[in-house]
Amino acid sequence: MIALLPGESRALFPRLMDEMYGLRLAAARAHAGRPSGAVHPLAVVDYFDSLDPLYVLALDEMECVAGALRLLPTAGVTMLNAAFAGVLPDGLRVESPLIWEASRLTLRTVGDARATEAAIDRTIGQLGVALNAIAETATLTHLIGVFDRSMHRLLSHRGCAGETFAPPMRIDGADMFAVLYEVGAAMNAPFKSLAGDATAPPINLADLERLRQTGCCR
Amino acid sequence: MYREDVFDLIDRLARADRRTVRYNLLDEVLLLDEVLRAAGVSHVGYVAFNLPTRRADRPLLSVIHAASWRKSYAQARRVDLEPVLRAGFGGITPVDWRLLDRDDPVVEKLLGEVLEFDLGANGFSIPLRGRSGEYGLFSVCCAEDASSLPPQRRALIRRLMVMSAIFHASVRGALAVEPHVEMRLSELELACLRLKAQGTSDHEIGVALGAAPTAVRFWLETARARLHADSVDNAVEAARRIGLIRVGVERLRSGIESTPADFSSIDRRER
Numbered sequence: 305m306i307a308l309l310p311g312e313s314r315a316l317f318p319r320l321m322d323e324m325y326g327l328r329l330a331a332a333r334a335h336a337g338r339p340s341g342a343v344h345p346l347a348v349v350d351y352f353d354s355l356d357p358l359y360v361l362a363l364d365e366m367e368c369v370a371g372a373l374r375l376l377p378t379a380g381v382t383m384l385n386a387a388f389a390g391v392l393p394d395g396l397r398v399e400s401p402l403i404w405e406a407s408r409l410t411l412r413t414v415g416d417a418r419a420t421e422a423a424i425d426r427t428i429g430q431l432g433v434a435l436n437a438i439a440e441t442a443t444l445t446h447l448i449g450v451f452d453r454s455m456h457r458l459l460s461h462r463g464c465a466g467e468t469f470a471p472p473m474r475i476d477g478a479d480m481f482a483v484l485y486e487v488g489a490a491m492n493a494p495f496k497s498l499a500g501d502a503t504a505p506p507i508n509l510a511d512l513e514r515l516r517q518t519g520c521c522r
Numbered sequence: 523m524y525r526e527d528v529f530d531l532i533d534r535l536a537r538a539d540r541r542t543v544r545y546n547l548l549d550e551v552l553l554l555d556e557v558l559r560a561a562g563v564s565h566v567g568y569v570a571f572n573l574p575t576r577r578a579d580r581p582l583l584s585v586i587h588a589a590s591w592r593k594s595y596a597q598a599r600r601v602d603l604e605p606v607l608r609a610g611f612g613g614i615t616p617v618d619w620r621l622l623d624r625d626d627p628v629v630e631k632l633l634g635e636v637l638e639f640d641l642g643a644n645g646f647s648i649p650l651r652g653r654s655g656e657y658g659l660f661s662v663c664c665a666e667d668a669s670s671l672p673p674q675r676r677a678l679i680r681r682l683m684v685m686s687a688i689f690h691a692s693v694r695g696a697l698a699v700e701p702h703v704e705m706r707l708s709e710l711e712l713a714c715l716r717l718k719a720q721g722t723s724d725h726e727i728g729v730a731l732g733a734a735p736t737a738v739r740f741w742l743e744t745a746r747a748r749l750h751a752d753s754v755d756n757a758v759e760a761a762r763r764i765g766l767i768r769v770g771v772e773r774l775r776s777g778i779e780s781t782p783a784d785f786s787s788i789d790r791r792e793r
Contacts, residue, residue: 312612358614377614380651393708400747401687442615443680445743467736486736
């Protein structure tokens with residue numbers, strides 16, 4: 305199941321946010337090859353989380369977060385324009401209302417018995433299908449993924465890596481890749497084949513909370 | 523806010539400080555009028571805050587509806603309640619008013635008032651974000667039957683996404699404290715526009731530039747946005763008009779020659 309959580313509603317869903325940050329922390333520790341405690345928990349929350357992004361969360365059967373990413377419009381402040389400015393063509397910002405950035409992709413892969421290959425495939429597939437659906441609803445032309453090396457490799461091995469369009473950048477000790485997806489059937493196909501039948505329209509958690517508050521849903 | 527008032531506002535902003543206004547500001551904004559009229563839009567609302575402006579005491583620009591409505595909004599604290607504003611400012615995705623939960627008492631009340639004032643039974647709100655961290659919301663009302671078919675609604679949302687960004691950029695340009703910056707496109711964007719102007723297909727442009735058609739369409743889109751054009755065709759025309767590209771005296775080769783050397787250095791092993 306895919307759940308959409310607007311950043312401004314994050315306080316209403318502390319468990320889900322905590323699980324997402326937990327995945328980021330586990331990945332940061334594993335990829336840095338450092339013992340637990342060497343990566344400060346606050347390091348997993350960055351400035352871009354304060355900009356009210358749209359979080360896309362993949363939930364498992366127990367409604368626990370199995371994967372997540374966040375979306376920001378490139379018309380505003382983005383990781384791409386902040387971190388890749390030096391390597392973008394002629395140093396110009398990528399800025400269009402029809403192009404959004406997907407960043408901080410994180411998956412339940414490290415040290416978790418639930419993270420089987422099949423489960424990882426399904427999570428990546430669900431997130432990709434949801435991304436394409438969100439982008440189509442917003443009538444976007446392209447999405448830019450800003451992913452670290454491990455996520456980029458996971459996507460590459462599954463034929464979902466997108467088009468590399470800027471040289472990798474080293475940020476805080478991690479190699480970051482900027483990749484391009486064109487919204488539509490071509491983007492959807494490889495993710496759909498990974499997700500199999502496990503796709504459904506995303507649920508907007510902010511709407512759900514409003515329904516609960518107004519007594520229309522229990 | 524009435525459609526005519528939007529342009530009156532921009533006109534006044536432009537006249538207030540011409541030093542910060544780009545040369546073709548009003549031309550860009552006037553495109554909006556054609557789009558709105560064609561789509562059957564009756565009213566426009568625009569709210570932005572955290573704008574980079576010299577007026578530190580007025581970081582919020584609010585031009586919702588008529589003056590009497592603004593007073594009503596303030597008195598009723600409607601900004602805190604209005605679901606469109608909540609969903610719009612809190613989110614990044616366009617809000618189709620038809621998909622708002624009509625059982626929500628606040629939505630019911632809001633839409634009741636909209637009908638009472640004959641503003642149109644439906645509408646869309648487009649959240650805006652800016653490079654200075656500003657937030658905005660651009661809303662339009664339209665009649666029940668306007669763009670009722672999904673493909674039409676999709677086309678209208680696309681146009682509103684584009685036009686609201688142009689509108690916001692124009693307001694930003696008129697208010698901004700940053701010095702005027704010359705219009706500049708990357709060599710890749712210029713090469714794509716040049717070849718597009720010669721009628722070259724995306725695939726052929728890709729072959730010429732050593733890039734995939736996906737990347738070609740990406741650079742055309744960023745060029746369109748940078749030129750504040752409402753379509754790629756108009757971006758080509760704008761680039762030609764202001765002398766960024768010359769067509770007719772250049773051959774296909776010129777597009778290839780202008781490709782930056784580092785484009786081929788992109789690490790393709792990762793694909």
